Amino acid sequence: MLTTARCVAKRSSLSLLKRFMCSPTNSVTSSISMPPEKPIIGTFEPIKKDIYERLFGVNGFEPVAVELFEVLDDKSIMVRLPFIQLLEYIEKTDFDRPANRYILWGRQGAGKTFTLNHLAYWGYLNGFCLVHLASPRDWxxxxxxxEVSESRPGRLDFPLNAALALRHFKNQNSLFLSKSELKVSQKYTWSLREITEQGEPLVNVIDHGISRMKHASDCYAVLLKELKIAANNNLCRLMVLANDVNLFYKKPLVKHADGRVASVEEMTLARAFMKMFKNDWKNGLFVGATYVNQSHWKNRLTPYYPKALLTDRGWEDFDPFIPIKVENYSDMEADSCLDYYTDKMLLQRPQSKTPEGREEIKAINARNPFEMYKFCSNL
Amino acid sequence: MNLSRFCVSNAASFHEDEDYERMPFLPQPKKPARPKRAAIYRNVMPPRYLQMATNQNWNDVWPAAKSFNPSSVPLPVFMGWLKGQPRLGKFNNPELVKIPNFFHLTPPNIKKQCMALKKFCSPWPEGLETDEKIEKHFPVEIVTRDYCHASPTIRDPRARTITMRFKLSQLELDDHSRDKIIRLLGKRYNPLNDLVTIETSSCPFKKQNIDYAFYLLTVVYYESWKTESWEELKEPQDWERFFFEKSSSRKKILDFLKTVDINAETKKEDIKEYEEAIKDIVDNQENDETVDAYGRSVAKLLFSQVK
Structure with missing residues (x-):
């Protein structure tokens, strides 16, 4: 398993639009095959290409990981201990109780995003309704x-990002939406002539948002609200996955037209998503992964513990939650990873395949997954 | 004729008359040299320490504090270092003279001086055998200073300053008042040894300053027991430590147990464990162990079953 470098380069709206236009809408071709009953730590679980496109085609993995998947022509995720722990917790969860919150934490490059996406894959196979936020930095x-919201003055809408989020949701849950019969619980008036009546299928709201980007932010907020209601009524089982949750508790960079820094409460999308952090809903679970930047020697010692990252406000929102630590590779996992790289011909030099070379790779990178990938990609 | 006789007589007088005073600018005739005194060579006395008896009374040698004297210290003392030279001994070594020495404070010497002083002392009071007992019976310590010097006046303005010391644990305080008194005392309180030090020099006399120090202590004590209206604005971020009882964590966990129909009384131990874990995280440093303990305690509560 690999983790990814954080791409902080500003994505142009054009590239976002391109991704939006190119994202697949065709139906799933491969039949769902359940993974082995008990996943084994250190083994690689391959994701079928069409399922990968469906789950992470719009958003999900960081550019570095996507590049690696393309180079290796294999989309596999290593089964890690935190994933097993999550499965154990889910197994003994009583879904009639308020949703449990789990926070994945660990060093940069330890595999938090990969664990989260692995769980998304598992949830997809097990019939969960996925609400997956891959990159809150985009919001x-x-x-x-x-755009300034028309429905709620003073709020900020991000139409393109909202449409992308809706498309992401629709892609990930196409199978689920085709099976389930989720209805809208109340009447929503988008404009004078565009109305979603009570009892219409929930897909209508998503489609409306995708076709009318101006309303996309409101549609996403309504979607989350309706999903909460549906989950409370036992109509669906929700799995809310949020990468980089602690970014919601830092000062955003988005500004109002008058130059005032916008707060998270003033952004329609972020505000709607943060309502999922609370445990006032049931029949589901929330998994968040923290973000910590330790890429430079200057910030190597940045604390990566959950309370330090979530800050007091985040702690207040999430407590009581279950922290799950994502460690660096164990010796066995590192061996497994190096075997995988050797099989896939990522490791080319003969020295890197000797036992001494492998020990050196492990020692130099402290068995950190991302560091090991960066190191091995040059060998 | 006359002139020639005059010249002749002149010449004769220069050579023949010895009664004339010698001209001062003429060189003096050499005096016979003074006979040289025979040099007196004395045997150099050996240093005193070489003549000391091994069973001598050291107090006689070094009765009181004085500067180092190499010849009377029977010890191979070295001090200082020069590059490429042997170690510097005690002779001709000013460094040894500069530093204070304690040769007058040998145990027998101290004993002797104590015995001399004993007749002026009263017996040690009973019941004050240990430091704890002294602390208990005399909680407040007052330090005064007297200055003695040769001058027309016996007054010294520095003598008015007094220092009062006591342990904060001696005062009867609760959580709130303890926090407040520490904030009021500021730098006068040392959290390392729990000692409060109040130094006053506002009044002209020592006695007045002692009274003033006690007045300050009284005022700060009663002030700390007051709760002002603005103290209600104190937020969890301002808490000096984590109070589980009035925290939102307790409320949330009790609400959770209520929604899942579990009697909180039956989960008392789990809640206690959760409390300890969260206190450990908030008050102390966050690390792998504390976060792990927190996770375990939360999981125990979230997955607890109705008995």
């Missing part, structure tokens, strides 16, 4: 477009 720091 909080560098949205493609900023």
């Amino acid at each position: 909080l720091d560098e949205p493609a477009e900023i």
Whole structure:
């Protein structure tokens, strides 16, 4: 398993639009085959290409990981201990109780995002309704477009990002939406002539948001609200996955037209998503992964513990939650990873395949997954 | 004729008359040299320490504090270092003279001086055998200073300053008042040894300053027991430590147990464990162990079953 470098380069709205236009809408071709009953730590679990496109085609893995998947022509995720722990917790969860919150934490490059996406894959196979937020930075720091909300004055809408989020949701849950019969619980008036009546299928709201980007932010907020209601009524089982949750508790970079820094409560999308952090709903679970930047020697010692990252406000929102630590590779996992790289011909030099070379790779990178990948990609 | 006789007589007088005073600018005739005194060579006395008896009374040699004297210290003392030279001994070594020495404070010497002083002392009071007992019976310590010097006046303005010391644990305080008194005392309180030090020099006399120090202590004590209206604004971020009883964590966990129909009384131990874990995280440093303990305690509560 590999983790990814954080791409902080500003994505242009054009590239977002391109991704939006190119994202697949065709139906799933491969039949769902359940993974082995008990996943074994250190083994690689391959994701079928069409399922990968469906789950992470719009958003999900970081560019570095996507590149690696393309180079190796294999989309596999290593089964890690935190994933097993999560499965154990889910197994003994009583879904009639308020949703449990889990926070994945660990060093940079330890595999938090990969664990989260692995769980998304598992949830997809097990019939969960996925609400997956891969990169809150796109909302909080560098949205493609900023518009002042018409429905709620003073709030900021990000139409393109919202449409992308809706498309992401629709892609991930196409199978689920085709099976389930989720209805809208109340009447929503988008404009004078565009109305979603009570009892219409929930897909209508998503489709409306995708076709009318102006309302996309409101549609996403309504979607989350309706999903909460549906989950409370035992109509669906929700799995809310949020990468980089602690970014919601830092100062955003988005500004109002008058230059005032916008708060998270003033952004329609972020505000709607943060309502999922609370445990006032049931029949589901919330998994968040923290973000910590330790890429430079200057910030190597940045604390990566959950309370330090979530800050007091985040702790207040999530407590009581279950922290799950994502450690660096164990010796066995590192061996497994190096075997995988050797099989896939990522390791080319003969020295890197000797036992001494492998020990050196492990020792130099402290068995950190991302560091090991960066190191091995040059060998 | 006359002139020639005059010249002749002149010449004769220069050579023949010895009664004339010698001209001062003429060189003096050499005096015979003074006979040289025979040099007196004395045997150099050996240093005193070489003549000391091994069973001598050291107090006689070094009765009181004085500067180092190499010849009377029977010890191979070295001090200082020069590059490429042997170690510097005690002779001709000013460094040894500069530093204070304690040769007058040998145990027998101290004993002797104590015995001399004993007749002026009263017996040690009963019941004050240990430091704890002294602390208990005399909680407040007052330090005064007297200055003695040769001058027309016996007054010294520095003598008015007094220092009062006591342990904060001696005062009867609760959580709130203890926090407040520490904030009021500021730098006068040392959290390392729990000692409060109040130094006053506002009044002209020592006695007045002692009274003033006690007045300050009284005022700060009663002030700390007051709760002002603005103290209600104190937020969890301002808490000096984590109070589980009035925290939102307790409320949330009790609400959770209520929604899942579990009597909180039956889960008392789990809640206690959760409390300890969260206190450990908030008050102390966050690390792998504390976060792990927190996770375990939360999981125990979230997955607890109705008995």
